[in-house]
Amino acid sequence: MKKHFYLILFLLVSPFATNAQIQGDDPVVMTVNGKDVRKSEFLYSYGKNNTEETVEKKTIDEYAELFKNFKLWIAEGEAQKIDTTQAFRTELADYREQLAKPYQEELSIDESLVRQEYERMGQIIKISHILLAFPGYPNNIKPLPSDTVDLYKKAQDIQKQLKKGEKFTNLVDKYSDDSRSKAQGGTIGWFSGMNLNYQFEQGAFSVPEGKAGIIRTNWGYHILRVDEKQPYQGEYHVAHILVRVDKHADTVKVADAEKKVLEAYDKVAGGANFGEIAKEYSDDNKTPEGDLGWIDLHRTVPEFWNTVKKMKEDEISRPFRTDFGFHVVKLLETKEPASYEEKKPIIEDMFSNYGYFIPLHRHAIEQLKRKYDLRKNETSYRNLQELAKTIYPSETEYYDAVSNDDNELFSLKSKSFTIADFAEYLKANSQSPYKLSTEFLTDRLENYEYYIISKEKAATLENEYPEFRNLMQEYRDGIILFEVKNREIWDKASTDSAGLADFLAANREKYAWDSPRFKGYVVLTKDAKTTKQIRKQTTKMQPEEAVRYALENFKVGEVEYVKVEKGLFAKGENAFVDQKIFKSGKAEFPENFGDFFLIGKTLNLPESPEDVKSQIITDYQDYLEKIWIKRLNENYSVKIYQEVLKSIYN
Secondary structure, X not given: OHHHHHHHHHHHHOHHHHHHHOOOOOOEEEEEOOEEEEHHHHHHHHHHOOOOOOOOOOOHXXXXXXHHHHHHHHHHHHHOOHHHOHHHHHHHHHHHHHHHHHHHOOOOOOHHHHHHHHHHHOEEEEEEEXXXXXXXXXXXXXXXXXXXXXXXXXXXXXXXXXXXXXXXXXXXXXXXXXXXXXXOOOEEXXXXXXXXXXXXXXXXXXXXXXXXXXXXXXOEEEEEEEEEEEEOOOEEEEEEEEEEOOOOOOHHHHHXXXXXXXXXXXXXXXXXXXXXXXXXXXXXXXXXXXXXXXXOHHHOOHHHHHHHOOOOOOOEOOOEEEOOEEEEEEEEEEEOOXXXXXXXXXXXXXXXXXXXXXXXXXXXXXXXXXXXXXEEOHHHHHHHHHHHOOOOOOOHHHHHHHOOOOOEEEEEOXXXXXXXXXXXXXXXXXXXXXXXXXXXXXXXXXXXXXXXXXXXXHHOHHHHOHHHHHHHHHHHHHHHHHHHHHHHHHHHHHHOHHHHHHHHHHOHHHHOOOOOEEEEEEEEEOOHHHHHHHHHHOOOOOXXXXXXXXXXXXXXXXXXXXXXXXXXXXXXXXXXXXXXXXXOOOOOOOOOOOEEEEEEEEEOOOOOHHHHHHHHHHHHHHXXXXXXXXXXXXXXXXXXXXXXXXXXXX
């Protein structure tokens, strides 16, 4: 042990060791308990604690002394194994996870993908389709490649029938598995970019207007027809009055509804408040004042759309009918389509939230793969894909087949990750925007690759980003410092009654008051008779016991004849104490009380730490800290490299 100690001491004071420390871009500025502190960490802390707003700025040498003492506290905390507790590890890990997020999210996006989506948002398309659904539609779709073959051939056959002149609606009735659109001749409605499932959208915007094409989505194959395309006109802020009448209602009900809506129209056209008339006449309970907010017209029924798009702001329409009933509409405001810069972050968020994070950042992720030297075992990838052709990757049977496979899937900077590792990830992360088994698996594999790269990147952030390293070091040391000081100073200063008493005894004159204090109880009573009774019955009791006795025994039901205030009172702080002790003024009694007496004593100096609690605890903490700093300097080795400190001045 002695030999080891002297070897360390020799290295610390050896000129060879010192010269080595000051070489390089980030030399060691001090060594505390065998741990090096780099110049970058010292300067980071110095800069953070000596800003323009700092009241008392320190020189480099002054701050070096403070920083050394700070690091001695850390050494003591480590000696007490604070940094090994589960609470410490959890807190530091949680902080690191939050701090790492901005560094992890530094991925460039595929601008062309976002731009394409924005351009699609500038159009609206009306589409119809015939759906040939995969097995399990609509709630349990898990298609294998074999499920697609016959359906694709069937889709090709339907397309041939269309080319020969067969009516689209007839083929919808005969073949479509989508019951909702089937009832409308296959029409789905009007849509814009980001209004549809992304796979569906990709197909829909690739089909020319007036044409039908075959596309595949998670649900199956679609013979999709684009009926019409129009420019997107922006949003409309509208209010309406709705008088409901069923589209199959008889003429009497229709006439009654029409009469009611005309009454409402006449009033608002004559200048009446639209919201008030809507409250009186409208049957739309969800919007009692008629305000529908901002809406995309293409999402409304055609009659509504065709009416509003021709209106000007503040214009009120004549009554018109839809399947819901009669409407009177007021156009409040219009909003032009948002710019690319406004929509870009929204589009990016939607891609990520819907499971398309990898496609959105594919180029950047490929760069990361090269940076971290990700090397695939193509045989393992092929084997996983072959299995996915016959067993769905989220099924237990698939997990069982691969969960013990130790064959390498890929390596990352010489670290090997096996098929079994992927199986564990897959089991916990089985959500994907893709349904076809092989596409599902490809998506999960790509996400697993990025997950491992992200972990590797997170583990090396300290090496890549000095500011991250400094923040982590600062937070780590901060946790240790708080805990060790709480144990040895703050908590002790608050609870060490004997130590506080000794400290007060040794420094009593420091806490002397400018004027006397009364310490004790002010007891208000109903009258002088009550006062006499209490004093007589509590003559031999200690003050606390006497007060408790009075409070418990001098009351009838809820009516109390005694009121007590405890304290340490200077002149001017309590009128009853002023009257009795300091012979100053005359106190006024609160209602129901007519007499008082005091229990306690007058002090010229504090007799216990409680009398000067806040001040003495602060001073006692400072006293304990000085003792600890001296002890820490004696217990732990310290070496400050003056050459490095001097270089900071230059």
